[in-house]
Amino acid sequence: MHPLSRLFSHARNYRREVRIASLYSVLNKFFDVLPEVLIGVAVDVVVNQKASFLARFGIVEPKDQLMLLALITVFVWVGESLFQYLYDVRWRDLAQNLQHDLRMEAYRHVQKLDMAYFERNRSGNLLAVLNEDINQMERFLNGGANDLIQVFVGSLMVGGVFFVLTHELAFLALVPVPLILYGAFWFQRRLAPRYGAVREAAGALAARLNNNIQGIATVKAYAAEDYEAGHIEQGSDDYRARNGEAIRLSAAITPVIRMAILAGFTVTLLYGGFMALNGDIGVGSYSVLVYLTQRLLWPLTRLADLTDLYQRSMSSIERVMNLLQTPVNIRYDGRALPKAEVRGELAFEGITFAYEGSSRPALDGVDLRIGAGRSAAFVGSTGGGKSTLIKLLLRFYEPQQGRVLLDGVSVNELNLQDLRRAIGYVAQDTFLADASVAQNIAYGMPDASREAVIEAAKSAEAHDFIVALPQGYDTPVGERGMRLSGGQRQRLALARAILKNPPILVLDEATSAVDNETEAAIQRSLDRLVVGRTTLIVAHRLSTVRHADTIHVIDGGRIAESGTHEELLALDGLYASLWRLQTGERRAPSRV
Known part of the structure; x- marks a missing residue:
């Protein structure tokens, strides 16, 4: 035509x-x-x-x-x-x-x-x-x-x-x-x-x-x-x-x-x-x-x-x-998912996924379950497939095989916007709109009151630096938040997740690009935020995940090890090697 x-x-x-x-x-x-x-x-x-x-x-x-x-x-x-x-x-x-x-x-x-x-x-x-x-x-x-x-x-x-x-x-x-x-x-x-x-x-x-x-x-x-x-x-x-x-x-x-x-x-x-x-x-x-x-x-x-x-x-x-006329390959409609009714039980069943043009799968036959209100951490080498699991949950991509379940229902059958509204996402590369601090905290929640925004900022330990800005909560952050430091941007992203109050929380390398003091502040906020909600944590710093209910080590697209911090150290496998590498601890001498 x-x-x-x-x-x-x-x-x-x-x-x-x-x-x-x-x-x-x-x-x-x-x-x-x-x-x-x-x-x-x-x-x-x-x-x-x-x-x-x-x-x-x-x-x-x-x-x-x-x-x-x-x-x-x-x-x-x-x-x-x-x-x-x-x-x-x-x-x-x-x-x-x-x-x-x-x-x-x-x-x-x-x-x-x-x-x-x-x-x-x-x-x-x-x-x-x-x-x-x-x-x-x-x-x-x-x-x-x-x-x-x-x-x-x-x-x-x-x-x-x-x-x-x-x-x-x-x-x-x-x-x-x-x-x-x-x-x-x-x-x-x-x-x-x-x-x-x-x-x-x-x-x-x-x-x-x-x-x-x-x-x-x-x-x-x-x-x-x-x-x-x-x-x-x-x-x-x-x-x-x-x-x-x-x-x-x-x-x-x-x-x-x-x-x-x-x-x-x-x-x-x-x-x-x-x-x-x-x-x-x-x-x-x-x-x-x-x-x-x-x-x-x-x-x-x-x-x-x-x-x-x-x-x-x-x-x-x-x-x-x-x-x-470019086709939309992700289905948006589906069953309504009221956020108040989400328990947060997750399951990944037989997940296999490969990125377009890749010669090997990013995930290969992954099976795991995460109980409602429990925290699960994913660690491993770069490119192992940790963040890919998060992207499949958020339905940025669809798996070639297997399915992702939320409360026993395939996420493909749920209304996509309802699904994403039930998930709080804090990424390593924080996106901030060219708007004020308050507008960025209330991003996607335009009806949030100023009192709720301030309370979320306090919970993220961001209130003190915000009030010190020239216009406080009304200070423009600039394009992509360039007027703020990396740690300040990360705290605003965390405040945004707190204000959203989601039943499921996803942290994708949320503290990897900040200094130790900021990491400690963010970690204190996270310790309060994860209580009572299903939490998925992707991290390279093992110190940030040691208290997770379950830690999964992903290697080559497969789950190589699973357990608590203490159980994985006792297993003396990949996790223990990574721990020693990051902490400088030496391997305990073998008993004869």
Whole structure:
């Protein structure tokens, strides 16, 4: 399906607005063509006077005829101006509303896509689609749609006047029109792949810029500014080259159209002039034909800009529509799960999962149960599969084999949003919105009172540093919380989980990136938070999990050992080796 058809098929709610805006464009063009006709009538009045065209309607005196023409001219210009205002407002409002709705629909759709999609696609490319591509569509609707309608309608109206005045000359004058249209579409077909390449290059450049800005601290620390500037220059050069290819082709449209216009105008000027000299048509009619030829053919030079704008927009619309049609592989609907009814008993049965493109599974036949209100820790080497279990519970991914159960029900059968509302998630890489401290603590809970926010901050031992900030709880934290230290960000994330008061708590390396003092403060908060709720803890620091009810050592996607801290030390296996490595303890001498 053509991109424009896909867009308007998708935006059915706006069909009435499109029809009204199109009607205003047609009426504006109708009034726009009339002044040329009035000029010809005025010439006819001056030349033929009492024998003019208007005299046939009972207005004999030339001065009265000119007064009537003046009144009609005022009416025509007012009508043209009125409908120009109306179509301008309608098309622009339509463009603004449609781009807003389309951006929000696309963003909401992106939020529903599985995590594997984000691993396959660069964030900068997604930003280009959600921002620049949708803006490009808006530019087309702002002016391009009206121009296309008016070129088409103007050609029909002028052609009609030509045929009324002289059939013979009309055919000759209109011969260039189909050639011009064919040439425009010929260029348009060849511009399509070039502008597709331009949009792809723009997305790649946006991805590089986004990545470098996010990692600006590392770039500076390694004095890699020139190196990264070279990467950006390479991407910008590619974008410039793709644009240059499209521009060279697009720039050729106008000269080609001008030559066709020259042919049509010359035919009218000469052939029509000969007809007027021979008395076949009047001087007024000849004036109308000359002016209308200009009015008919000259706007066709805008087809160059229209073709360029149109093709850029179609490439952008194609990318937006493709994004919207990306299938959502995670099921969102299902059984309602009231948070108050969640006991928190978890089970992982025969779980096997491999990431896309990986040659070996991250989890291989994992079976384990976690009782309601119990704490379970997962430790082991990096890449062993610890965090993957958490992602499967949160349904960021679906296992290839096996199932995850909550209170005896497969999580796949539960409403996804209800499931996630029942889980408090504190990750190593804390996400903070570009908002105030209080808004970040109440993230996802807009109805939370200020008193509840403060109480949660106190429980996370964050209250003291918050009140010391310039605006206290109303202090903006900056993009991704960059105005706060790592430990402060982590305490806000913990306060957020406390305020949520979930029946299930997930801590994924929640204290790995903080100093000892902050870790101790967070640990005190966690000791209070885990009481009475099912808790899953992923950690590299074994000191943070030694008091868990059960510790599972995951190695190579399998559970290698399970038990309490003391039981695992007595087993003298992988856990004991890790403990000795982190604490510096020596292996006890073997008894003979």
